[in-house]
Structures are given as C-alpha cells and as structure tokens.
Amino acid sequence: MVDLIKRAKELIETSVVKVLIGYEQGTANKTRALFVEKADDADRLIFDSRCVQNLAAYVTKKEVKEKGKMAIAATLPVMRSIIQLASEFQVNDNNLLVLGITPESKLIEFANLVEVETFVHKYEIEIDARNKEMLDKLEKMTQAERWKFWMDELSPCFKCYACRAACPMCYCSRCTVDFNQPQWIPVPSHELGNLEWHIMRAIHLTGRCIDCDACYNACPLSIPINLLTKKMLADAKEHFGAYQPSLKGDHLMSTYKPDDKENFIQ
Amino acid sequence: MAEFEPKIVAFVCNWCTYAGADLTGTSRIKYASNVRIIRFPCTGRIDYMLLLKAFDEGADGIIVSGCHPNDCHYTSGNFHARRRWIMFRSLCDFTGINTERIKFSWVSAAEGAKWAAIVNATVTSIRELGPYTEYKKVAKYPEKEVTHG
Numbered sequence: 087m088v089d090l091i092k093r094a095k096e097l098i099e100t101s102v103v104k105v106l107i108g109y110e111q112g113t114a115n116k117t118r119a120l121f122v123e124k125a126d127d128a129d130r131l132i133f134d135s136r137c138v139q140n141l142a143a144y145v146t147k148k149e150v151k152e153k154g155k156m157a158i159a160a161t162l163p164v165m166r167s168i169i170q171l172a173s174e175f176q177v178n179d180n181n182l183l184v185l186g187i188t189p190e191s192k193l194i195e196f197a198n199l200v201e202v203e204t205f206v207h208k209y210e211i212e213i214d215a216r217n218k219e220m221l222d223k224l225e226k227m228t229q230a231e232r233w234k235f236w237m238d239e240l241s242p243c244f245k246c247y248a249c250r251a252a253c254p255m256c257y258c259s260r261c262t263v264d265f266n267q268p269q270w271i272p273v274p275s276h277e278l279g280n281l282e283w284h285i286m287r288a289i290h291l292t293g294r295c296i297d298c299d300a301c302y303n304a305c306p307l308s309i310p311i312n313l314l315t316k317k318m319l320a321d322a323k324e325h326f327g328a329y330q331p332s333l334k335g336d337h338l339m340s341t342y343k344p345d346d347k348e349n350f351i352q
Numbered sequence: 353m354a355e356f357e358p359k360i361v362a363f364v365c366n367w368c369t370y371a372g373a374d375l376t377g378t379s380r381i382k383y384a385s386n387v388r389i390i391r392f393p394c395t396g397r398i399d400y401m402l403l404l405k406a407f408d409e410g411a412d413g414i415i416v417s418g419c420h421p422n423d424c425h426y427t428s429g430n431f432h433a434r435r436r437w438i439m440f441r442s443l444c445d446f447t448g449i450n451t452e453r454i455k456f457s458w459v460s461a462a463e464g465a466k467w468a469a470i471v472n473a474t475v476t477s478i479r480e481l482g483p484y485t486e487y488k489k490v491a492k493y494p495e496k497e498v499t500h501g
Binding site: 237348 | 447
C-alpha cells in the first residue's frame with residue numbers, strides 16, 4: 087500500500103487531516119489500528135487480508151474526534167458503516183475524509199460522502215455461503231433444538247462486550263446493558279443474561295448492521311453471534327426489500343409502510 | 353393434581369385493547385382469569401425487553417395487543433410496532449424462544465367479544481403447551497448460583 091502511505095503523509099503534512107486511521111502490524115501475526123498523527127508514523131501503515139477489524143468503530147469515539155478532521159483507510163464494509171453512521175449524524179464531510187480501498191485493493195480518495203455512497207451502492211450486501219448454510223441449518227431445526235443450540239453456544243459468554251466495542255454501530259454513550267435501574271440485563275455470566283444481551287444487541291442492530299463480522303472476529307470465544315445479525319439482515323431483506331445503508335431516506339426500523347405484511351397478528 | 357393454570361401477561365394499548373377489555377367486562381362476558389393486563393400508552397411503547405422480562409418473571413404466555421392498523425391514537429404507533437414485532441418474533445423464533453407463547457392481536461375498543469375470545473384461546477393453547485419450563489429453568493439463576501461471601 088505504497089499509495090496509501092504516500093497519500094497519508096501528504097494529508098498529514100499539509101494538515102488537511104489531523105489524524106489518519108489505518109492498520110499496522112500488531113502482535114501475534116495480527117493487525118491493529120494505527121492512528122497516524124505525524125507524517126513519519128505513516129510508514130507503519132499496512133494493508134492485507136488480515137485487516138478485518140472495522141475501523142469505523144473509531145470515528146465516533148470522542149478521543150479521536152477531538153483531534154480534528156479524521157481520515158480513514160476504509161474497506162468496503164467500513165465504507166458501508168460510514169454511510170450508516172453519516173445517516174445517523176455521527177460523521178459528516180467536515181470531520182471525515184474517506185480513503186477507500188476497493189475489493190481489488192485499489193486506493194480511491196472520495197471527495198465527499200455522496201461519492202462514497204455511490205461507490206458502496208455498486209455492491210449488494212451478501213451473506214457468505216458458509217453462514218448462509220448455517221442459517222438454513224438452524225432454520226430447519228425444531229424450536230427446542232434451536233434453543234439448545236443457542237444455550238450451548240451462548241453459555242461460555244462472559245459478557246466482555248468485545249462485540250460491542252468492535253461494532254461501529256454500538257456508539258451509544260450509555261448502553262442498555264449498563265443500566266442497573268432497572269437492571270434490564272442480569273450481569274452474571276449466565277444463560278439468561280447472555281441470551282437477553284445477544285437478543286438486545288441483534289435487535290438494536292436490525293436495519294443498521296452492515297454485516298462486517300467485526301463482532302464475531304472480536305469475540306475471544308468465537309461465539310457465532312454474527313448469525314443473529316445475519317438472520318435479521320436476511321429477514322429485513324425478505325420483509326422490507328433490499329437493504330443498503332444510505333445518506334437519505336428513512337432507517338428500516340424507524341419507518342413503516344401501511345401495508346407491511348405479516349401472518350401472525352390475529 | 354390440580355390442572356395447570358397458566359400465567360398470561362397481556363401488554364395492551366390504552367386506546368383500543370384496554371378499552372376493549374373494559375367493554376368485555378361491562379358487557380359481562382365471562383373469560384379466563386389467567387390474564388394480567390398491563391396498560392401502555394400505545395403499542396409503539398411496548399419494548400421487546402418487557403416481553404423478555406415477562407418470561408423471566410415466570411409468565412407462561414404473553415398477549416400483545418393494540419389498535420387495528422390506521423386506528424392508532426397517535427397515527428402511526430401501531431405501524432412502527434408491527435415492524436418491530438415482525439423482526440422481534442423472527443429473532444425469538446431463531447433463538448429458540450417458543451413463539452407460540454407470544455400472541456399478537458389487534459383488538460379495537462368495540463371488540464369486547466374478540467378480546468374474550470383471544471384470551472380464552474391463548475389460555476387453552478398455553479394450557480396444552482404446559483408451563484414454560486425451558487425459560488424458567490434459565491431464569492432462576494439467583495436462587496441457584498449467586499453466592500455471597
């Protein structure tokens with residue numbers, strides 16, 4: 087990514103942006119986020135197939151926003167997240183510059199978020215074959231089998247909230263799970279609280295999740311929690327039509343159609 | 353052994369179903385007494401977390417009911433609620449929560465008889481399903497697992 091390093095240096099030196107968010111080599115053959123504030127630091131920037139963390143999670147952070155205008159090295163899922171965040175008034179053209187990395191690993195600099203949106207809309211959000219198979223498998227199970235499946239999968243969860251921290255859409259300054267009056271979600275690592283926490287997470291991400299799998303990648307126990315959001319994505323497509331984050335237009339769950347179809351209300 | 357009496361929690365909107373249930377009473381229609389009615393300003397206010405909490409607290413079945421589409425006192429509360437129910441119900445089903453135990457309905461203020469019928473039907477079907485032991489088993493964590501000291 088020589089182009090990226092060169093462009094990052096220019097942007098920082100000319101003070102167009104104050105901080106550039108990208109990836110660098112971390113420990114144990116993993117990559118981690120790099121915040122370039124000095125031109126020299128840009129040499130540490132890398133980009134390869136290991137860079138799966140969703141960097142859009144940082145653009146809503148107060149500590150990063152405070153530095154001034156941000157630039158972000160954004161893969162396709164990151165660009166989708168940015169469009170969703172922009173539609174929720176979390177970022178705008180004044181505080182964010184997007185350096186896109188296309189699926190073919192080419193660098194594109196976008197003049198504004200409208201251009202990012204146009205680019206993002208060229209690609210449909212698709213659930214990958216392996217997860218689709220898993221979803222089908224689960225749907226074919228009986229209700230009791232599914233209950234057992236999730237009880238088994240969720241039982242090791244100790245609510246470290248790595249999934250929440252990794253998710254660009256989980257930017258609330260106070261999450262429902264942190265409330266204790268009333269205590270919506272029991273704190274102990276126990277099936278009940280775990281189930282409620284993951285149901286809550288999936289519902290809050292309905293119509294907002296752009297299927298980047300950051301939550302699953304961040305989970306230290308590799309619990310397939312992304313299946314829940316994938317299911318919501320698939321259902322949203324089925325019930326309310328194609329889903330794409332967009333700058334204009336209503337959010338899936340904050341709007342309605344008088345003729346929304348269901349088959350269970352008596 | 354005495355027959356199992358299911359506990360049913362009904363989340364209803366103030367303007368239609370609550371008034372409808374009131375009409376059931378003033379019309380002197382007899383219906384099952386298993387239902388505990390909780391009044392909400394609108395179906396749009398019925399948070400999905402409340403439904404989960406009802407199961408936590410030992411409900412065997414849940415009824416969620418409000419104004420018919422286009423009848424909402426606040427114009428669109430029930431339309432928003434309907435979208436939420438569609439997604440929530442499907443997520444519940446996906447996680448293995450028994451969706452047969454959550455009944456959704458539209459009952460207007462004039463439908464006292466429909467309310468009685470829905471409650472009776474729900475009680476009958478929940479009685480057949482039996483107590484919601486699956487959920488109760490996991491919901492009972494404080495008695496079993498929390499230790500002090």
